[in-house]
Amino acid sequence: FYSDVAITFQNVAISLEKQHLSIQQISDLLEKDVVAFQKASTLLGAEFGRLMEGNTQYREVADQIVQLVLLFKERTDVIVIDLNIFNYFRKQAQRLQRLTDAELNEPVTVHQIFPPTAYRFAFRTERQRDDFNAGLAAIQANGVYAQLFKKYESLLIP
Numbered sequence: 001f002y003s004d005v006a007i008t009f010q011n012v013a014i015s016l017e018k019q020h021l022s023i024q025q026i027s028d029l030l031e032k033d034v035v036a037f038q039k040a041s042t043l044l045g046a047e048f049g050r051l052m053e054g055n056t057q058y059r060e061v062a063d064q065i066v067q068l069v070l071l072f073k074e075r076t077d078v079i080v081i082d083l084n085i086f087n088y089f090r091k092q093a094q095r096l097q098r099l100t101d102a103e104l105n106e107p108v109t110v111h112q113i114f115p116p117t118a119y120r121f122a123f124r125t126e127r128q129r130d131d132f133n134a135g136l137a138a139i140q141a142n143g144v145y146a147q148l149f150k151k152y153e154s155l156l157i158p
Contacts (some may be wrong), residue, residue, distance in 0.1 A: 001128035005118040006136060009082045011044060012109065012114065017107035019077065026051060029078060033057040035067050036080035044080070044114060065089045065098065072103040076077055 002104065013029060017116045022123050023029065038060050041049040052058040054115045057077075061067060063136050067079040079086075123129040139145040 001123045001126050002120040003123065003129055004120065004133045004136060006121055007118045009119070010084070010112070010114075011080060012083050012086075013078050013080050013111040014086060015070065015078045015109050015111065016074070019108050019109075021077065021109065021111075023078065023109075023113060024093075028111075029080075030055055031057075032077040034059075034078045034080060035070050035076045035140075036060050037064055037067070037082075040080055044116075046116045050113075065093055065096075068093050069098055071108075072099050072106055080110075080114075083149065084096045104105035128138065 012033075013023050015023065021028075021032070023032075026045075030051055033068075034057060036044075036052070036058070041052050041058075044144060055107055063129060064081060064085060067076075068141075070076040070084070071079045078137055090104060091123060122134065136145070139148075
């Protein structure tokens with residue numbers, strides 16, 4: 001039994017602004033050096049998977065902070081990542097001193113070429129699902145849901 005939508009991710013392609021890349025659709029990534037999160041080729045749809053299978057400059061990494069290091073060190077053209085995860089790791093990279101302040105402050109272009117991905121939770125019983133949905137609705141209405149996202153640096157999009 002699936003719940004109401006609890007979390008939405010917005011995967012995007014991100015490039016350095018100074019590269020002036022025009023990325024309007026997934027096929028625009030075909031001849032670019034692209035680094036995506038692990039399993040992106042299966043999670044981002046058939047078109048993305050098929051096109052990246054033919055891109056010899058495509059790779060996936062498990063540690064998403066590596067994507068930012070590769071982008072800001074100019075070792076890739078584009079990264080594919082959830083926008084809020086990008087912002088979170090941008091702050092972490094600074095704290096961990098993986099990138100210089102100058103690198104981290106480099107302007108980026110966000111290319112919104114993927115639809116949002118809505119996530120639901122699965123429950124074994126209808127009652128569990130209904131209880132969860134009621135609780136989710138309550139914290140969304142009273143502001144607790146928004147506070148949780150703010151507390152955790154908006155790691156996920158509400």
